[in-house]
Amino acid sequence: MNDLSVRDAAFRGRFLLAAGAWTVLVTAVLVAVPLWFRDRLPDPLAAHWGPSGEPDGTMPFTVFVCVALLWVVLAGACLGAAAGGRAVNRRAARRWITAGLGWGAAFILGLQILTIGANMDRRRWEDAASLGWQAAIVIAVAFLAGWLGWLAGRPGPDERPAAAEATPPALVLSPGERPVWVSSVSSPVAVGLALAALAAAVSLAACALFGLPAELWIGAGVFAVVGLAGLWLSSVRVKVSPEGLTVSYGPLRWPSRSVPLAKLDRAWTERRAPADVGGWGYRGLPGQSTIMIRGGECLVVRYTSGGELGISVDDAAQGAALLNALVASGVAS
Structure with missing residues (x-):
């Protein structure tokens, strides 16, 4: 093992130790705080507030304490991404992990503080204080914590994913082909x-049409947006032709994006994982974007402007080879 590998392994160990300690600390706070105020809280507690700001839902105290499990699941997913592969040694992946740990901790702790504060010294859950604008503060603080986590993930190594085939097989195009x-x-x-x-x-x-609460329309709208977005991001088709590169999304192959050959510099393949680019779907970083449908071989294209686009797609080496041949023949002509 060379010196660089030793340093990377040491950094990875320190990162996992710090992230694990953060997970344990936040878990301890989430469990200890409700137990500390147990005698000053009703059982059940008010745990949901309607549009008017008044409490309209409850949660048993025991279940409220177990909400810490949500944080354990979220932190466990982040730690799993950090422990598997070499995500910790890649700055982009590492920053998504630290941002997730910061955002999740602040959001869940903020909700817990709001709930305890509203229920404090109340005899019944119906007497809990009204909530409204306070939720906006929790969301803002959570995103601030996520941003701080993003910054915290910057120091350290930045290992570029190894190229599966840095130089695709050369293709020779016949005249008129x-x-x-x-x-x-x-x-x-x-x-x-x-x-x-x-x-x-x-x-x-x-259910809303048959007379149940009209608020169900809000849930229906949210699920509809999530479902349509999921279908749109569930598949991608890539086409390389003399006209350039065309990327189409979703089962209907719409929308479609085309890039002419004149704006393309070269192409190659890389093996990328969701942890390398921040997750699934369309992931954009300064100068580098990835359409991540599945981990593994990706077609990577560099624009003449210097930016890069990676697409997880099958038979990427053949597509890169053809694109390079087309760009070369276009330049030659």
């Missing part, structure tokens, strides 16, 4: 979740 390469990839899990969300939207809308 108009080759076309088309490939696509989809995520069955994303499709299933999107269809489930759309089914929930239809169910809630039907």
